[in-house]
Amino acid sequence: MSTxxxxxxxxxxxAALCAVLLFVVLALAAPLITALYGKNATEHYGQNAPGLLSxxxxxxxxxxxxxxxxxxxxxxxxxxxVFAQLLYGMRTSLVVxxxxxxxxxxxxxxxxLVVGYLGGLAERAFTFVCNVLLAFxxxxxxxxxSPVVKTRFVDPGENEPVWMQFxxxxxxxxxxxxxxxxxxxxxxxxxxxxxxxxxxARASGASRWHILVRELLPNIWAPILVNVTLTLPGIVTAEAxxxxxxxxxxxxVPDWGRMISRGAEVFYDDPTYMVFPGVTILVFxxxxxLLGDAVRDALDPRxxx
Amino acid sequence: MTGYVVRRALQAVAVLLAITxxxxxLFFAAPSDPALIACGPKCDTGQVEAVRHSMGLDRxxxxxxxxxxxxxxxxxxxxxxxxxxxxxxxxxxxxxxxxHQPVLDAIADRFPATLSLAAGALVVIVVLxxxxxxxxxxxxxxxxxxxxSGFTLVGASVxxxxxxxxxxxxxxxxxxxLPVPGYTPFGSSPGAWAAGxxxxxxxxxxxxxxxxxxxxxVQMLESMHExxxxxxxxxxxxxxxxxxxxxxxxxxxxxVQLLGLEAGALFGGAFITETVFGIDGIGKLAxxxxxxxxxxxxxxxVLLAAFFVVVFVALADLLVARLDPRVRLV
Numbered sequence: 001m002s003t004x005x006x007x008x009x010x011x012x013x014x015a016a017l018c019a020v021l022l023f024v025v026l027a028l029a030a031p032l033i034t035a036l037y038g039k040n041a042t043e044h045y046g047q048n049a050p051g052l053l054s055x056x057x058x059x060x061x062x063x064x065x066x067x068x069x070x071x072x073x074x075x076x077x078x079x080x081x082v083f084a085q086l087l088y089g090m091r092t093s094l095v096v097x098x099x100x101x102x103x104x105x106x107x108x109x110x111x112x113l114v115v116g117y118l119g120g121l122a123e124r125a126f127t128f129v130c131n132v133l134l135a136f137x138x139x140x141x142x143x144x145x146s147p148v149v150k151t152r153f154v155d156p157g158e159n160e161p162v163w164m165q166f167x168x169x170x171x172x173x174x175x176x177x178x179x180x181x182x183x184x185x186x187x188x189x190x191x192x193x194x195x196x197x198x199x200x201a202r203a204s205g206a207s208r209w210h211i212l213v214r215e216l217l218p219n220i221w222a223p224i225l226v227n228v229t230l231t232l233p234g235i236v237t238a239e240a241x242x243x244x245x246x247x248x249x250x251x252x253v254p255d256w257g258r259m260i261s262r263g264a265e266v267f268y269d270d271p272t273y274m275v276f277p278g279v280t281i282l283v284f285x286x287x288x289x290l291l292g293d294a295v296r297d298a299l300d301p302r303x304x305x
Numbered sequence: 306m307t308g309y310v311v312r313r314a315l316q317a318v319a320v321l322l323a324i325t326x327x328x329x330x331l332f333f334a335a336p337s338d339p340a341l342i343a344c345g346p347k348c349d350t351g352q353v354e355a356v357r358h359s360m361g362l363d364r365x366x367x368x369x370x371x372x373x374x375x376x377x378x379x380x381x382x383x384x385x386x387x388x389x390x391x392x393x394x395x396x397x398x399x400x401x402x403x404x405h406q407p408v409l410d411a412i413a414d415r416f417p418a419t420l421s422l423a424a425g426a427l428v429v430i431v432v433l434x435x436x437x438x439x440x441x442x443x444x445x446x447x448x449x450x451x452x453x454s455g456f457t458l459v460g461a462s463v464x465x466x467x468x469x470x471x472x473x474x475x476x477x478x479x480x481x482x483l484p485v486p487g488y489t490p491f492g493s494s495p496g497a498w499a500a501g502x503x504x505x506x507x508x509x510x511x512x513x514x515x516x517x518x519x520x521x522x523v524q525m526l527e528s529m530h531e532x533x534x535x536x537x538x539x540x541x542x543x544x545x546x547x548x549x550x551x552x553x554x555x556x557x558x559x560x561v562q563l564l565g566l567e568a569g570a571l572f573g574g575a576f577i578t579e580t581v582f583g584i585d586g587i588g589k590l591a592x593x594x595x596x597x598x599x600x601x602x603x604x605x606x607v608l609l610a611a612f613f614v615v616v617f618v619a620l621a622d623l624l625v626a627r628l629d630p631r632v633r634l635v
Contacts, residue, residue, distance in 0.1 A: 131316070132323045135618070137573055137591075137610035144595045144603050145331065237464055241577055244466045245592055260466050264581070267470050268478055278467030286462040293458075 006298035013294020019287035027094045030087040037071075041084040041254045045074065053079050056269075063272045072276050075259075076266045082276055088254035089277065093284075096169050096249075097235040103174035104181060105228055111178065112185025113212055113220070117193055126186070130179050138176050139238065143247050145172050165249050169242075173235055181227040188220050222299040229292035233285040240281055256281055309626055317619045324611045325377070328604050329370050373399065383407075398608065399601035403594070408605035412587060418488040419586035421498065422505055422578065423571035429510025430567060434517025435560070441518070442525035443548065453518070460515030469508050469581035476504065486582040502584075509578045513567060521560055528555035558625045565621025566614065573610025 007013055026033070034040055053059060057077040066073040072082035115126040192198060193216075201215050242248040243257025244264075251258070256277045263274025348356070357363050361372065361384070375381055376397030383391045383400045391400055391407070398408040441453040476482045486504045489497040528534065529552050537547040574588030583589075587606060594602035 128319070128323070131320045132327065135320055135324055135569075135611045135614040136327075137570070137607060137614070139576055140574075140591050140595075140603075140607055140610060143576070143592065144607070233462075240464070241466065245576065245580060246596060257466075264466070264470055267474060271474050274467070274470060278464070278471065282463050282467065285464075286458065289458060289462050 003298050007294055010294045010297065012290055013298070016287045016290035016294060019283070020291055023090060023284055023287070024094065026087060027090040030091055033087060034084045037083065039081040039084045041080065041088040042252050043081070044079045045081055047079045053077075058266070058270050066272070073272055075262065076270050076273055077262070082259075082273065085254045085259060086256075086276055086280055089256040089259060090280075092249055092253055092255050093236045093239060096166060096173070096239045097232050099166075100170045100173035100177065100235050101228055101232045103170065104177040104231055105224060107174060107178040108181030108227070109185060109217075109220075109224055112182040113189055113216060115182070116186040116189025117208075117212060117216065119190065119193075123186070126182070130183055133176060133179050136176065139241065141176065142172055142238065142242055143245060160250070162249075162253060165253075169239065169248065173238065177231060177235070181224065181231070184223050184227065185220055188223055189216055192216055192219055226292065226296050226299065229288060229295050233288035233292075236288075237281065237285060240277075306626065310623060313619050313622055317615050320615055321612060324615075325374070325608060326370065328607045328611075329373060330366070398605035401594070401599055401602045401605075403597050403599035404602065408601050411590060411602060412605060412609060415586050415590050417490060418584050419572065419574050419579070419588065421488065421491065421502055422509065422575060422584060422586060423568070425502055425506035426509040426513065426571060426575070426578075427564075427568055429506055430514045430517055431564065433510060434514035435521050437514070437518040438521025439525055439553070441522045442529070445526060454522075457515040457518040460511050461519065463512060465508055465512055465577045466581055468512065469505075469578065472504060472508060473582075486584070488584045488586070505578055505582045505584060508581075509571075509575055517560070517563060517567075520563055521556065524556035524559055525552060528552050531555055554628060558629050561625050561628065562618070562621045565617040565619075565624075569614035569617035570610070572613040572617070574606065 007017075039045070047053065053074065053076075057079075059074045059076065061067055061073075063073065072086065074080070075082055075085065111126070115122050198211060198215055201211050206215070239248065240255075240257035240260065243255045244261045246261070248257060249255045259277040260274060260281075263270075263277065267274050361369060372381060376383075376393060376395070376399070378395060380395035380397050381393055383393050383397075393400060393407050393409075396409065398412070400406075401408050401411055404411050437453050437457060441450045444450050473486065477485055483504055484497075484500050487501045489501050491498045525548075529548070531552075533555070534547055534551045537551050538544065542550070574586055574591055576588035576592055578584070579586045579588040580592060587609065590602065591606035591610075593599075594606065
């Protein structure tokens with residue numbers, strides 16, 4: 001309870017929490033908002049109506065074609081609505097990030113708990129695997145693995161179904177993301193293992209399952225929570241980076257990274273287009289980092305300012 | 306100390322071996338067909354089979370891996386698509402059929418660009434990161450501390466693929482304060498080398514310095530209250546000297562380790578920075594080879610990046626063991 005009170009007293013933390021919640025609500029309500037706004041994320045408005053894009057594909061109106069009609073302007077080339085794309089891009093980011101973070105939290109918790117409690121040979125094998133995974137250039141591996149997985153499961157000539165693109169991305173992120181959490185939990189569990197309450201449980205004949213789930217797990221949720229607030233924005237940016245580099249979710253699913261990559265092609269002529277996804281990612285990650293700091297401070301008052 | 310060095314080195318070799326096996330298994334066991342790519346779209350089935358045979362791709366993966374490891378240690382001869390032999394001296398990382406040159410040569414061609422970028426960025430990271438972190442720690446709770454903490458928070462949250470373009474627009478296109486970023490070899494013109502890399506250094510350095518600044522602030526705050534710092538001050542050392550001589554040394558270990566990891570990662574190629582600024586380094590080579598399905602180059606760059614991380618992390622550990630005698634006992 002004192003943790004929640006400490007969090008509520010932290011004004012920056014509460015502001016960050018509100019920002020994060022706002023993002024979630026916007027993503028959830030995207031279909032409703034775009035319906036009220038009267039545009040969707042896939043229609044090529046600039047190509048369908050004359051006078052919106054120049055022959056070179058750039059918005060005619062200044063500042064990327066911002067107007068009362070198109071609040072954040074038009075995408076150069078295809079002429080899609082930037083506001084609708086941003087909203088739906090948020091859904092792409094959040095689906096990948098939330099799902100991958102959930103898998104990471106589960107994997108990391110199970111591995112950290114079990115290895116920390118067992119120790120011995122399991123721990124040595126675990127340390128070795130962690131060292132190998134940590135030395136891998138993760139981004140490059142993500143970049144290289146996605147097409148490999150695609151060719152494995154999709155027949156040549158066919159398009160990869162959207163759900164599979166998401167699943168591959170989530171699993172690849174999870175496969176390399178669990179290491180930091182598992183390493184932290186192993187250390188925590190190792191020190192908890194020697195405490196009296198575990199000894200008491202063992203002496204009273206409690207099963208291993210009972211000790212792991214009922215005795216140890218309730219004592220490690222703080223590092224899990226801190227890790228989750230750090231992992232989630234990391235995956236949002238990594239997902240955007242992959243799409244920026246050309247591997248990731250394909251068209252026509254809206255994606256922030258792909259917006260940046262398209263913006264990079266035209267940023268001398270139409271810098272406005274890139275500002276929207278760029279600033280959105282910045283604000284999103286900033287809010288999560290602030291929230292993460294607040295959670296950490298609330299859980300561990302020693303690190304507070 | 307010798308025992309520690311030997312143990313650490315053996316561990317590094319074992320990790321590298323495991324990484325080689327994993328990378329090789331992941332990419333060569335993958336069903337995308339290197340023979341088809343090497344031969345090109347005009348080949349018929351018979352030609353592809355011939356190419357597959359001459360490349361040794363019809364042999365079991367274990368045997369291919371054996372060849373690869375042998376090539377790494379002792380060099381080997383690789384057969385080109387048309388059947389002509391190519392000499393690939395140790396450490397042989399294979400032959401890129403897309404680039405028509407041994408992978409190691411392709412890497413060597415681009416390494417100076419990556420090295421220049423990484424070295425400059427590391428200087429920015431250390432100076433900015435440690436400077437900001439230590440200043441914030443010494444002035445803990447003041448307005449300076451809050452200002453610097455806000456600064457690092459932005460650095461930790463901003464993305465290279467946004468900041469890079471934004472600064473390029475402002476400093477290069479709109480005001481002309483800097484020339485168009487890019488890589489000019491140091492040997493041909495040191496001035497153009499520095500001017501072309503100035504913006505990449507700053508962007509890559511700033512983004513990575515943020516993590517460094519946060520860690521050095523926390524470490525500094527923690528070790529400020531250690532008994533040995535209090536003892537030093539009680540014995541009459543001035544505050545600043547006590548902090549520089551003892552606090553910094555006590556706080557140094559995790560910083561050195563982070564720097565090792567950072568250096569290893571940067572020498573393996575800064576994928577995004579190189580792509581944003583059009584620097585033809587190892588990161589860009591890796592991204593291009595992924596897009597072109599050039600498997601030997603992908604594996605080669607993965608191995609190189611892992612090699613740098615393992616070596617620099619090991620070096621950092623050794624340095625930490627020298628700095629802090631408590632580590633050696635573990």
